[in-house]
Amino acid sequence: MTGEVESLPSGIILKGIGGFYYVKTSNAVYECRARGIFRKDDHSPLPGDRVGITVLDEDKKTGTIDEILPRESHLVRPAVANVNQLAVVLAVKSPSPDFMLVDKLLITARLKELDVVICVNKMDLDENGECKNIRAAYEQAGYPCIQLSSKFDIGFDILKHKLQGKITVFAGQSGVGKSTILNKIMNSWIMKTGDISGKIERGRHTTRHAELVELESGGYVVDTPGFSSLELTGIKSSELDTFYPEFNDRRLHCKFIGCSHISEPGCSVKEALEAGLIDRGRYLRYIEFYNALKQRREY
Ligand SMILES: Nc1nc2c(ncn2[C@@H]2O[C@H](COP(=O)(O)OP(=O)(O)OP(=O)(O)O)[C@@H](O)[C@H]2O)c(=O)[nH]1
Numbered sequence: 001m002t003g004e005v006e007s008l009p010s011g012i013i014l015k016g017i018g019g020f021y022y023v024k025t026s027n028a029v030y031e032c033r034a035r036g037i038f039r040k041d042d043h044s045p046l047p048g049d050r051v052g053i054t055v056l057d058e059d060k061k062t063g064t065i066d067e068i069l070p071r072e073s074h075l076v077r078p079a080v081a082n083v084n085q086l087a088v089v090l091a092v093k094s095p096s097p098d099f100m101l102v103d104k105l106l107i108t109a110r111l112k113e114l115d116v117v118i119c120v121n122k123m124d125l126d127e128n129g130e131c132k133n134i135r136a137a138y139e140q141a142g143y144p145c146i147q148l149s150s151k152f153d154i155g156f157d158i159l160k161h162k163l164q165g166k167i168t169v170f171a172g173q174s175g176v177g178k179s180t181i182l183n184k185i186m187n188s189w190i191m192k193t194g195d196i197s198g199k200i201e202r203g204r205h206t207t208r209h210a211e212l213v214e215l216e217s218g219g220y221v222v223d224t225p226g227f228s229s230l231e232l233t234g235i236k237s238s239e240l241d242t243f244y245p246e247f248n249d250r251r252l253h254c255k256f257i258g259c260s261h262i263s264e265p266g267c268s269v270k271e272a273l274e275a276g277l278i279d280r281g282r283y284l285r286y287i288e289f290y291n292a293l294k295q296r297r298e299y
């Protein structure tokens with residue numbers, strides 16, 4: 001014995017259910033209660049939080065959360081801390097892609113400074129070559145796209161590589177195959193963290209509580225239920241263009257400062273559009289978002 005005070009074991013919260021938090025440390029998952037202090041100052045623990053715990057019972061694997069380390073990011077829906085990547089999932093068909101939702105998710109990712117990977121799923125159904133158009137539109141904007149088929153087991157090696165060492169939230173329209181992708185991942189490359197590592201259930205009404213699932217590569221993934229709408233909050237219409245990477249090199253060359261890139265003359269963004277350097281669908285949706293934000297409608 002050296003007499004030194006043992007530092008708190010630190011870990012990451014995988015999930016919180018009914019006042020219990022499941023904290024993964026380097027050796028086990030502990031069922032912890034949070035000290036009351038957190039509830040008071042509106043800083044309650046979230047999945048993804050890195051925390052210091054005190055072990056109460058090593059056999060039963062119980063403890064208390066004593067400290068929450070500063071967050072790198074904080075998503076509200078789903079409520080997860082320290083996310084650094086968003087996987088935007090869409091299907092080539094069934095359901096047909098909701099590009100408004102895709103673009104809103106991409107704007108949100110930029111707002112929260114998250115890396116993005118676009119997963120074009122259900123490639124087994126791509127008889128019409130829809131994926132080619134999707135990739136053209138989004139790769140032109142600088143977003144990496146991965147083609148996936150859970151059915152034919154396509155693309156998972158590339159996805160695995162992208163998820164390494166990151167906390168990635170999977171988001172997208174209902175039915176695009178998010179849970180199927182994560183189930184596939186779980187069957188092959190998750191860490192076994194014992195009984196408490198809950199399974200992501202199949203089916204429609206899954207994932208009411210956000211949960212981090214640890215991968216062998218050291219990363220974590222989080223499933224979310226599909227949503228039909230998403231609000232764009234915290235953005236002004238005048239700054240919407242900064243959320244479009246493919247506008248960014250160009251917008252500073254527009255004739256008018258504060259150009260909205262809709263009807264002004266001498267607009268470099270529109271020139272790039274006409275030259276085929278910006279996807280028309282992306283541009284038209286930009287106008288829709290712009291008008292909605294301008295009217296201060298929630299979008
Ligand atoms: N053809 C085909 N079908 C798939 C593929 N991946 C998933 N599906 C099917 O698509 C349907 C929806 O899949 P889910 O994984 O539940 O979709 P989800 O995105 O989690 O949906 P929500 O949880 O409602 O948001 C299921 O019937 C899956 O079997 C795929 O690669 N190809």
Ligand SMILES: [Mg+2]
Pocket residue numbers: 178179180203204206224225226
């Ligand atoms: Mg699902």
Ligand SMILES: [Zn+2]
Pocket residue numbers: 251254255259260261262264266267268269270
């Ligand atoms: Zn312009």
